[in-house]
Amino acid sequence: MRLFTVGPVEMFDVVKAVRAQADSVPYFRTKEFSQLMLETDELLRRFANAGEGTKTVYLTASGTAAMEAAVMNCVTEGDRLLVINGGSFGQRFVDICDIHKIPHDAVKLEYGEALDAAKLAPFQNNDYSGLLVNIDETSTGQLYDIKLLSDFCRKKNMYLVVDAISSFLCDEFDMAGNEIDVVIASSQKGACISPGLSMVLLSKRIIDDRVMKSNIRSLYFDFKDYFKNFERGQTPYTPAVGICIELSASLKMIERTGLERHLKNIADVAADFREKIKALPVSLPEFPLSNAITPIIFKEPIAYKVFEFLKDKYGIFVNPTGGKMADYSLRIAHIGQTSKEDNTMLVEKIKAVIDEMTV
Structure with a gap:
């Protein structure tokens, strides 16, 4: 099996x-596990x-749970939010606002539309307390302009909540520099580790203004309880112990490599794939x-059939695409232990599948 998916990914050998x-998952209410978590958190921030005063909440939950928990702890029905909705994950923020009765407006982007200042202009004169965005809309692969959004929020004194689940540790990221109040990662x-652990980084501003004053009606998702417990490197409820250990190994590996070099390796593999795929009858x-991640667009409605051929014939997994692009687009991830040589192999296999299907 070979993974070119955006999560789970092809794990690094060190992980x-x-x-x-591991003979078994270790007991975690110990000073040793506490120290591991505190060291891991220092690297993550x-x-x-992350900036002075930032704190992290570690949830044994999916990224969607972390998105919802962030809204529950930082927003009330008295707020009005602006949501960037450019795909299925932007829609997920909209759905969370609907469920929790949070007033909101959405910047709706159709597939292929880029987010720019003109898309934000109609909302310039409205009063909002915060903006929610999936900075890399994973369903399309679009990376939004964080400076554009940060400037918009700064001018209007809004909180900025960023789901960076498929961007953090893949693209350059600057929480403090862009005045981001909440960062959601997974x-x-x-x-590049197992699913099941999510991290929410919160700025001092939003902790003081919102989280510590919240009256959240939840036992498990009350961030105040997590802050108190993490003073000793623990979580209030059982964490995903094995995945926490994987996270420690992964972040220490990035530290040894150097973050800048790590990000450049991913960028180089992505650029290489985007160049090689030009030889095939697809577009970007x-x-x-x-x-x-790189979305590739087919001229004919064969994308899902190509996905199944790759999976069933070669044991290669890429991301299919949902919605109206299901038959026209596949998404190829460049995260994890993936190389330019792997790109060559994948492009050759995609070509072989297309040739076989069009005989």
Whole structure:
């Protein structure tokens, strides 16, 4: 099996070794596990350039749970939010607002449309307390302009909540520099480890203004409880212990490599794939792309059939696409232990499948 998916990903050998060496999942209410978590958190916040006073919540939950938990802890029915909705994950933020009765407006982008200042202009004179965005809309691969959104929020004194699940540790990221109040990350994407762990980084501003004053009606998702417990490197409820250990190994590997070099490796593999795929009868979107993933667009409605051929004949997994693009687009991830040589192999296999289907 070979993964070119955006999560789970092809894990690095160092993480696989940690998984293989474990006789069993260790007991975690110990000073040793606490120290591991505190060291891991220091690296995570450093790589995000999180800024003074930032705290992290570690949830044994999917990224969607972290998105919802962030809204529950930081927003009330008295707020009005602006949501960037450019795909299925932007729609997920809309759905969360609907469920929790949070007033909101959405910047709706159709497939192929890039987010720019003109798309934000109709909302310029409205009063909002915050903006929600999936900075890399994974369903399309579009990487939104964080400076554009940061400037918009700064001028209007809005909180900025960023789902960076498929961008963090893949693209350059600067939480403090872009005055981001909430960053949502997840284990199976840029961290290149098993699914099941999500991380929410919160700025001092939003902690003081919102989280510590919240009256959230939830036992498990009350961030105040997580802050208190993490003073000693623990979570209030059972964490995903094995995945936490994987996260430690992954972040230490990035530290040894150097974050800048790590990001450049991903960017180079992505650029190489985008060049090689030009030899096939597919196209790329014109909007900005994350290093994490490349959407390829077929002229004929064969994308899902190509996905199944790759899976069933070669044991190669890429991401299918949902919605109206299901038959026209596949998404190829460049995260994890993936190389330019792997790109050559994948492009050859895609070509072979297309040739076989069009005989």
